[in-house]
Amino acid sequence: MNSNQRILETFLTLYQGQSLSITETSERYDVAPRTTQRDFAAISEALDAHDVALSLEYDPVQQRYKMQNADELSPQEVLLIGKILLESRALTKVELEKTMNHLLQELSPESSKHIKTLMANELLNYYPLKHQEDLLQLIWDFSRYIVEKTVIAFYYRKNRGEVVLRKGLPVSLFFSEYYFYVLLYNPKYENYLIYRLDRFGEIAETSDRIKIPYKDRLEDGELRKKIHFMYAGKEVTFTFRFWGIVEAALDKLPNSKVIKEFDDASVIIEATAYDTGVIMWLLSQGKNVQVLSPPSFVDKVRDEIEDMLKRYTD
Numbered sequence: 134m135n136s137n138q139r140i141l142e143t144f145l146t147l148y149q150g151q152s153l154s155i156t157e158t159s160e161r162y163d164v165a166p167r168t169t170q171r172d173f174a175a176i177s178e179a180l181d182a183h184d185v186a187l188s189l190e191y192d193p194v195q196q197r198y199k200m201q202n203a204d205e206l207s208p209q210e211v212l213l214i215g216k217i218l219l220e221s222r223a224l225t226k227v228e229l230e231k232t233m234n235h236l237l238q239e240l241s242p243e244s245s246k247h248i249k250t251l252m253a254n255e256l257l258n259y260y261p262l263k264h265q266e267d268l269l270q271l272i273w274d275f276s277r278y279i280v281e282k283t284v285i286a287f288y289y290r291k292n293r294g295e296v297v298l299r300k301g302l303p304v305s306l307f308f309s310e311y312y313f314y315v316l317l318y319n320p321k322y323e324n325y326l327i328y329r330l331d332r333f334g335e336i337a338e339t340s341d342r343i344k345i346p347y348k349d350r351l352e353d354g355e356l357r358k359k360i361h362f363m364y365a366g367k368e369v370t371f372t373f374r375f376w377g378i379v380e381a382a383l384d385k386l387p388n389s390k391v392i393k394e395f396d397d398a399s400v401i402i403e404a405t406a407y408d409t410g411v412i413m414w415l416l417s418q419g420k421n422v423q424v425l426s427p428p429s430f431v432d433k434v435r436d437e438i439e440d441m442l443k444r445y446t447d
Contacts, residue, residue, distance in 0.1 A: 147189065153198050187200060215233055223312065272330070278303040282343075284342065288335050289332055296334065371405075374423040375400055
């Protein structure tokens with residue numbers, strides 16, 4: 134085997150994710166260690182001379198060379214994605230394992246084995262949501278509907294099991310509190326309606342065209358700041374006094390801000406959100422929240438509290 138063939142074979146071995154030492158490579162090709170060192174140097178110089186994301190790195194502790202690809206997923210990124218998927222519980226176990234296997238294939242055998250070891254117990258005890266619906270293809274389809282502005286007709290299963298036929302223009306896809314949701318514009322009601330992705334039945338693309346009036350257009354970024362638990366309602370700017378963990382409240386309400394601080398460590402927060410969903414969150418904070426304004430919103434919260442109390446007094 135000539136030197137060019139030897140260098141090419143060494144490169145391909147490194148490119149496939151294996152690490153090599155000078156000693157084992159010298160023995161493999163029956164050449165002197167100095168020759169192998171020159172081979173590694175030639176590969177490194179060739180990579181540096183071209184505009185590629187590859188580089189040859191040397192680990193002085195293990196005394197081995199390894200190819201690094203700046204464009205590939207890192208083990209840290211795969212671990213992060215895996216942890217988020219596990220915590221979300223959004224995918225069926227089959228879809229989760231399929232997705233994780235594809236991610237792990239992007240890593241070296243050593244890194245893949247390490248990630249599998251770290252996540253083995255969590256994968257074994259993964260507990261998906263009750264609906265058990267495959268979502269990956271639906272997510273892909275709805276992303277296409279949104280980009281291509283495709284109006285769809287579809288069957289939808291409501292909360293209590295009733296199946297209804299609906300039509301609308303998908304405009305956004307969200308993930309919130311374990312579920313994926315689709316926001317559709319319905320021209321009949323001239324309003325946006327929210328549907329849970331796993332409850333869609335048969336879907337048919339139509340040739341209809343829906344143009345959303347300019348006054349009704351919503352930006353994804355702004356919408357995400359205002360919708361909570363995927364309940365819509367009316368937009369309201371409100372203030373509340375908060376005795377809980379301030380950072381958690383500000384994170385839950387992305388466009389919120391502290392406008393006053395008190396000696397007892399409580400604060401007054403101003404935020405804008407859609408009322409139906411945010412009332413649910415406010416009430417979940419118990420005595421740590423006192424809604425202050427506007428009066429109409431205070432009345433809504435008070436009415437909800439009174440209705441809750443009736444459950445325990447009637």
